[in-house]
Amino acid sequence: MRRESQESAELQIFHLLRAVTVEYGLRQAEFAARNGMHPTDVRALICLLDAERAGRDATAGMLGAQLGLNSAGTTAVIDRLERLGHIARVRDPRDRRRVLLTVEEGAKELGRAHFGPLIDGTVELLRGFGDREREAVRRFLLGVGKVLADTGDGA
Template structure:
């Protein structure tokens, strides 16, 4: 249970950092979650539409539109036509938002990467397996 409690503490602390970032940049905490989802999609090569984002955030169409509108107004997200299917509108994260994120979360990311640098490959694999498993439990709804 100690490992699970540590995971919960990390989650709470990270949530606080996200809240600080949101407040400092005139955003709602859901806006930060949306940016994270969009950055993850970009990293994975996944096309992100408003419908896709709404599913990830657990929002209805109106709620998703409100989030995207806020982020677009702040200059953090752009709506762009899909070049392969002009009927689809994709969401992209603007460089400004990435720079703000790096400025705020960069030291944490760098510290975590440095910390992991001291782990042996087998230890890193164990951490990956655990975190992936917990993520999958939560996304499957089995942990509710």
């Protein structure tokens, strides 16, 4: 009997999710290498884009907390991304003492060129699902995200 058939459906799904995350990580590493970035730089860009999509201000403190970096490490990431022309530091128009981080259009275009086919293919795949199926996928991914957050240190 094959081992796969001995695993529960839940474990099979977990292993599929792991395989997808590994493959996605490889795509991120490819993108970083092709564009002279460190993998942490790509994670930083993703954090900044997520904040922008959510309408949240992106600050160095927020970025460092999301990446799990100290102040010096966060500054190094920001400096690298700014030097590459991927982000800009801008004064907060509501509080000129505060500096916000924004992703430059060129960086978004670079990301779209690399990840666009993956995004488009995934959206197309999801369009083939019914509303209830999409909601189940959404609930599952949010739940996995919470499990990851709750087990943060790999425990």
